[in-house]
Amino acid sequence: MNHIVLFGPPGCGKGTQAQMLVEHCSYQHVSTGELLRVEMSGDTELGLEAKKYIDKGELVPDQTVIGMICHYLKENGKVPGIIYDGFPRTITQAEALDEMLASRNENIGGLFSLEVPHEELIKRLTLRGISSGRIDDSDIATIENRISVYEEKTQPLIDYYTRQGKYYGILGTGTIEEIAERLINA
Numbered sequence: 001m002n003h004i005v006l007f008g009p010p011g012c013g014k015g016t017q018a019q020m021l022v023e024h025c026s027y028q029h030v031s032t033g034e035l036l037r038v039e040m041s042g043d044t045e046l047g048l049e050a051k052k053y054i055d056k057g058e059l060v061p062d063q064t065v066i067g068m069i070c071h072y073l074k075e076n077g078k079v080p081g082i083i084y085d086g087f088p089r090t091i092t093q094a095e096a097l098d099e100m101l102a103s104r105n106e107n108i109g110g111l112f113s114l115e116v117p118h119e120e121l122i123k124r125l126t127l128r129g130i131s132s133g134r135i136d137d138s139d140i141a142t143i144e145n146r147i148s149v150y151e152e153k154t155q156p157l158i159d160y161y162t163r164q165g166k167y168y169g170i171l172g173t174g175t176i177e178e179i180a181e182r183l184i185n186a
């Protein structure tokens with residue numbers, strides 16, 4: 001089974017491009033952000049706990065998201081491939097994913113990082129905030145905090161995957177179709 005990671009800061013287009021890739025290669029798309037939003041909308045214990053972090057633009061604790069992915073992998077053992085969106089986001093999560101896959105004799109094929117300038121991220125997320133209902137899109141301070149958290153805690157994964165020879169930087173600006181084509185070629 002193939003495992004690929006779509007990577008990059010909030011608003012870089014991970015979710016949008018995952019949809020494009022699913023249509024192209026019939027892999028499954030898993031977004032920890034989406035899984036957490038489902039939990040929040042159901043007012044589950046996990047959702048209520050996660051909401052405290054998400055609404056401020058902070059990361060949910062590692063063990064919570066690692067547990068969600070572990071469960072997801074057990075439930076989806078026979079698909080051709082999985083596209084991870086928004087996971088892993090810390091070194092601890094990346095190590096846990098490597099271990100989970102190694103126990104199945106599988107590994108990550110590549111980390112595809114969508115590179116988008118800061119001002120374009122702000123523009124996209126502010127625009128989406130008008131209609132998305134996502135509290136973490138609703139004010140500029142929370143959007144900026146998500147980007148800072150990405151730079152501090154998530155960006156170090158670029159070195160982690162570069163050392164494994166699995167890092168691919170992709171220009172994340174232009175039309176959705178142009179970016180999809182770059183990803184598919186890579």
Ligand code: AP5
Pocket residue numbers: 008009010011012013014015016017031032033034036053054057058059060061062065085086087088089093124125127128136146172173174175176179
């Ligand atoms: P998550 O849901 O992953 O949000 P995010 O990383 O902040 O990213 P977004 O979903 O906002 O952006 P995206 O890159 O998917 O871009 P999109 O395609 O939507 O996480 C939310 C929260 O959950 C986190 O802050 C954290 O609290 C928690 N969480 C999740 N995973 C976690 C983990 N592993 N560990 C700990 N906590 C975790 O595009 C954005 C907008 O731009 C859209 O409106 C789109 O239409 C538009 N757009 C896309 N492409 C283009 C283009 N080419 N041109 C113009 N506009 C475009």
Ligand code: MG
Pocket residue numbers: 014015016031033085086
């Ligand atoms: Mg997303």
